[in-house]
Amino acid sequence: EAAVTQSPRSKVAVTGGKVTLSCHQTNNHDYMYWYRQDTGHGLRLIHYSYVADSTEKGDIPDGYKASRPSQENFSLILELASLSQTAVYFCASSEWGAGNTLYFGEGSRLIVV
Amino acid sequence: SQLAEENSWALSVHEGESVTVNCSYKTSITALQWYRQKSGKGPAQLILIRSNEREKRNGRLRATLDTSSQSSSLSITATRCEDTAVYFCATDTNAYKVIFGKGTHLHVLP
DSSP: OOOEEEEOSEEEEOTTOOEEEEEEEOSOOSEEEEEEEETTTEEEEEEEEEETTEEEEOSOOTTOEEEOSSSSEEEEEESSOOGGGOEEEEEEEESSSTTSOOEEOOOEEEEEO | OOSEEESOSEEEEETTOOEEEEEEEOSOOSEEEEEEEOTTSOOEEEEEEETTOSEEEETTEEEEEETTTTEEEEEEOSOOGGGOEEEEEEEESSSSOEEEOOOEEEEEEO
C-alpha cells in the first residue's frame, strides 16, 4: 500500500509569516504533486516534480514555492502567508505521472489569520 | 475554464439505488481517472480508464469513456451509506500534470 505522509496536519499561521508544509513518501515514486482544495474549486495543482532537485509550476503557483531535496521529500513553502491561502493542501505521488494512479496524503489544513 | 468537469455539483439517492456521475473534458488524454474523497481524507482512486478503453469495472463501480464526445461516466450500483463522498474525475494535460474537476457531492440516504 502506497504511503504518503504530510506534516503538519493542521496549522494556524499569521499573515506575512512563513509556512512550510512537508510531504514524505515511501513508494519510491518519481512524481510528486501539491494540490490545494477549496470549497467550490475542487483540487487545483500548485507545483509538481518528476525528479529530485527539480520542481515545475502547476496551474496556481503564485505565492508558493516548492522544494524537492530527495526522491522521498517534497515541501511547499509559503514565504509570506496571506489570508487567501487558507485552504487544505494535499500532497500526492505517482510512479509515472499522468495516466497513472496518484496516491494522496491525508491533507494539511492551513488557516491564515 | 475547467479542463475536466463533473456535470453535477450534488446528487442524492437512497440506499440500494443506482447513481451515475458524469464528467466532460476538453483535451486529448492518456487516461481518465475517477477518485473518491471521504470527509477529512485524501482522494483515493476508484478506476483508471485508458483512452483506448471504453469501459472498466471495479466491483459495484463501472466507468465508461467516450473519446469522441470527450466524456466519461461513473456508475455505482446498489449504493450504500458509506458511498457518501465527493467524486472527482481527473485527466492529464501533458506527460506530467493531472488535473481534477470540481467534484460531485454524492449523498446516499438511509
